[in-house]
Amino acid sequence: MSEVSASSSPHPTEPGKNVIPSEAVTNGDPSSVPALSLQAADIYQQQTLVLSKVNFSVQPGEFVYLIGKTGAGKSSLLKTLYGDLPLQVGAGQVGGLSLDGLKTKDIPVLRRKLGIVFQDFQLLYDRNVLENLLFVLKATGWNDLSKMKQRAAEVLKWVGLTTKDYKMPHELSGGEQQRVVVARALLNYPTLVLADEPTGNLDPDTSLEIMGLLTQVAQEQGTAVLMATHDYLIIDRFPARLLRCESGQVTDLGAILF
Secondary structure (H helix, E strand, C coil), X not given: CCCCHHHXXXXXXXXXXXXXXXXXXXXXXXXXXXXXXXXXXXXXXCCEEEEEEEEEEECCCCEEEEECCCCCCHHHHHHHHCCCCCECEEXXXXXXEECXXXXXXXXXXXXXXXXXXXXXXXXXXXXXXXHHHHHHHHHCCCCCHHHHHHHHHHHHHHCCCHHHCCCCHHHCCHHHHHHHHHHHHHCCCXXXXXXXXXXXXXXXXXXXXXXXXXXXHHHHHXXXXXXXXXCHHHHHHCCCEEEEEECCEEEEEEECCC
């Protein structure tokens, strides 16, 4: 597992409680504190300017797509949001933690506010599903095994994998593995879920199942979701706000149906 996926985040709420009650969702409320915001941010890949003067925010409970051609800067933007690339120019925050001037020692704190869903799963294939989840919980500061198992059981139930906890990843279908990844992203009550082409390796029917889960993350749990995708059929089926990376800029297109 990568450092990113292993640092997905404990929450001040006592382990074992519901993620966020539905009445706490603040979809689109301009008075709420954004789960994510960038102001006049320049996004660099090493010394190359990839995106300039990026300005947008995502509210708690909001689902937003990040679209654009390969090489347009989507991955660099996501890497900046989870601290893999430094924010050198401009201002930004995730869950109230500033991205500009972020020190190396603060990156684990940032990643405790995030859940990340990867296209290629990045599961640990030498251990079973439950052990994959316990590994993340231990890596992010949990130390009570009974509460860790309880939390793992909760997220597996939420993604419909209650009976798969002792299966090895290779014994699961691609869709089931991606469900485990969604469960892993939710373990630590994240402020924001970043999904990087989460349906890219899945068949159409399974893609719809995973999209249903991700939209429920926003609608039912009040967690912001920013999803990078090339799949316009998915966007048409699950319409939401669009941010487009193009020609070194990020443009807010609102909600557009294709």
